[in-house]
Amino acid sequence: MTAQSPLSGTRGPSDGHPLHVAIIMDGNGRWARARGLPRTAGHRKGAESVRAVVEASPGLGITHLTLFGFSSENWKRPQSEISDLMSLLRFYLKSELRNLAKHNVCLRVIGRRDRFSQDVLDLIAEAEHETGQGTGLQLTIALNYGSRLEIVDAVKDIAREVAAGTLDPETIGEADVNRHLTTRDLPDPDVLIRTSGEQRISNFLLWQAAYAELVFSPVLWPDFNGQHLADALADYRTRERRFGGV
Template structure:
């Protein structure tokens, strides 16, 4: 894991990691007397707009909360629509990401997805693996508590197998067991739609992350809103517990 103080990557370029909780699709649709599906479709367009704008705004890492492990509790029809949009995104957008030198990775538990979706994920990750531009991570069937529990299980197995000395465990080594082990911690976490909570997203990684809450609903979120969030972030004084 790259620490908060490690602001340079291996090639000497400063990084900026932005994480976004994409919220408000349903409210956007309801305000227009449209089905929730319409909000999700419009939200997918916002994903494209933000991914395109990110490099222009100096963002090197972008992590989007696409589908939480709790979202399976939604009505079956809505979940089916979301899975359909996911298949469409992975089928239609990945080659565009590749052309623009974007690396795609998916973090989360893939076991509940259909084999078709898992295959599309694997193909997208393989195609873009060597790309050196924007590092795009999308959290799907992800929950931070689940991530921490799974990390603890793996550590316990390694300890039993003699691969890990518990007394040698520190924060950096623990972070190596997380799904984001090769990513820097987020500098800023943006949540759209006016809600002010982080909803079980990147709990470990966001220990010193700046939080920005915007009333803009996700389907209306684009380059301008992202730029404004960065202005807010850059006006903060990040002390990491110091003076």
Template sequence: MRDADDNRSNTAPGHVAIIMDGNGRWAKARGLPRTAGHKKGVDAVRRTVEAARELGIGTLTIFSFSSENWRRPEEEVSDLMGLLRFYLRSEVAELHRAGVRLRVIGDRTRLSEDINRLIDNAEGLTRDNRVMTLVVALSYGSRLEIVHAARRLAEEVAAGRLAPEAIDEDALSARLYTADIPDPDLIIRTSGEKRISNFLLWQAAYAELVFVDTLWPDFTKRDLEAAIEEFHRRERRFGATTAGSR
């Protein structure tokens, strides 16, 4: 049993998702504008992608911009979109060299034409990479994702392409943004906040949640490793029981 536990502790979760929180507080603590925190947050993304690849994580999802974030001040949203452009232009070639596939999920109708073009180019370039998949949740809200999936099911039923009795969990899952992405095993939120903020609500049904106090710009490989160590201390039963449980 000890050997089995040791082997498990050396195995990275297949899919780790991260709610990157704390950029604004990081900047405020240093007397800097929020933009400075977001820029440092991009550095943390770069470090974390590299760390995840080194640790053998198959899929890494980062919550970069929520559907609710559009309500932020126009100047801050503009700065965030500028950082997104910078990342897509400067980092994709390195992701490709490292064998990382890029996927973007979310409501892209609100994104500008040039950003959508950059996303299409990045996804096309990296489509066949197999070392790791980096999923960027952008203009993403889980409730809206589920609504869109339900609407698609309703349209297919109305058109006679789908029988109502054929609607089940698999049918809805197949119409989510994440249809080709495995459900997360571990969800990490930085900055000490303990909520999941409309992130992967359907997909997180059996995910382990780990909340860390580190602000996102300070997040390192060691923080990721510590969260994975906590993950391995959990007993995942997926609704069932084990011999030792009551």
């Protein structure tokens, strides 16, 4: 019998496979530094790993894949690196759109969009529109995303409903918070993977990952591939998920 998460809108693994895998893609800078290359080279090689993982996911039984692409804290990085990241984002959205549609992938972007240039916003909108009917892998990329900000925004929305008299504060529950999150239409992640050996979740899906299994891979993201993903899932499948029960 499959264990069920206590959070609303979630489900557990099926036949030992996670349905929803979330990944913190870490290690691009260290990969480049170890080779005497600029950080940009690490980000570009990391984009190749995105393709490898996206293509491997359906064969591993994954239906939902969420990737932490750019955090709300990443704006603190040097402007030159941010410019390179935005250029890479433009390139990815343009070059991968046809490939995503070909593989029946549905792409969506979560995170605040107010700091992106209009051309990036247009590319995101086009990618979401062109892949919106995809019934295969549901790919979510978190851009300018921070989980605390997401929760704050949800609280504000709930407060507006209370102020408008459409929501009784005494009845507010987890489902009310969940329906105001950017991930409202997604199941909660079954497993959260972080690459590069770091062991923290860095303000990523704090609400949604309450009962996710954590897997920390020593592999730097630019070297991460489908086999590494399979290895992480093999680790996950050794876990017994109790969701607070016995």
